[in-house]
Amino acid sequence: MRKxxxxxxxxxxxxxxxxxxxxxxxxxxxxxxxxxxxxxxxPVAGIxxxxxxxxxxxxxxxxxxxxIEKSNEDIRAGRTRPAEELLAELGKVRxxxxxxxxxxKA
Numbered sequence: 001m002r003k004x005x006x007x008x009x010x011x012x013x014x015x016x017x018x019x020x021x022x023x024x025x026x027x028x029x030x031x032x033x034x035x036x037x038x039x040x041x042x043p044v045a046g047i048x049x050x051x052x053x054x055x056x057x058x059x060x061x062x063x064x065x066x067x068i069e070k071s072n073e074d075i076r077a078g079r080t081r082p083a084e085e086l087l088a089e090l091g092k093v094r095x096x097x098x099x100x101x102x103x104x105k106a
Contacts, residue, residue: 009034014044 014037017024027033028047035047048056058064074080 007032007034009036011036011038011043013037014039017047 008031010033012024012035017035017037024035024047028035028049032049032052036043037045037047059068
């Protein structure tokens with residue numbers, strides 16, 4: 001069972017962030033915290049974990065959005081199957097790929 005994490009969002013002046021950048025980055029990466037950097041009390045930038053940013057950017061891709069919508073339509077239409085069935089099928093495919101065909105002697 002996964003431990004549920006609560007993400008903390010902190011607001012910090014950009015000058016303070018510059019001084020403590022190494023510590024902020026460590027907290028972002030290890031604790032999954034977020035920092036909103038402010039200049040004169042106005043939010044101007046944010047700091048988040050690189051992996052999470054990559055996931056976010058991938059979700060902005062129109063092709064990925066179409067695939068997600070198609071999957072949602074399949075679920076609504078009842079076109080699903082048990083995960084065990086899919087995993088068994090993937091295991092068979094993987095085993096077929098790892099078994100190299102024997103060469104016949106000429």
